[in-house]
Amino acid sequence: MAGSLNLSSAVHVLPCPNCGETINTSVQQCPFCSTPIDPAAAEVSAAATSRISQACSDASYLKVMAWSLLTFFCLMFVPFVGLAGAVGLWFLRIAIPVMVVRWWIKFGSIKTDDPDFARAKRAAIIVGIVGLLALASAIPLHSHP
Ligand SMILES: [Zn+2]
Helix, strand or coil: CHHHHHHHCCCCEEECCCCCCEEECCCCECCCCCCECCHHHHHHHHHHHHHHHHHHHHHHHHHHHHHHHHHHHHHCCCCCCHHHHHHHHHHHHHHHHHHHHHHHHHHCCCCCCCHHHHHHHHHHHHHHHHHHHHHHHHHHHHCCC
16 A cells, blocks of 8 residues: 555645645545545645645745845945946846746636735735836836936
8 A cells, every 4th residue: 555655656745624734645544633535635635735835935036036126226326336236136127027927827826715825926916016116117217318
């Protein structure tokens, strides 16, 4: 039995459908509440769980990029490193919208009431707005002679 399970793939984690404790796909019943675990349903749930955690970690990258954008913006006013700030700002003005759009394509269709995913989605919206503002603010700067 253990052998056939190992053949399919590695062990994945998922929340127990009954009590919500974190369990993995190798168990036949929940160690916390003893609910029997259906292996097929567990795999589906584990796949959704890993997709949600991927969405959350990608969203935290987006937040880091948005903070870097602000940092580079401030750097532009610092003597000697102003050029580095401007270069970083130009890079992030392009990179952030691209990454935000990529996030929505990958994870925008996920339907879950997971609070972590809700937070990730909110972060993706805020970073998207920051990215658009940065892009918009770049246009008048660019038209300078
Ligand atoms: Zn349980």
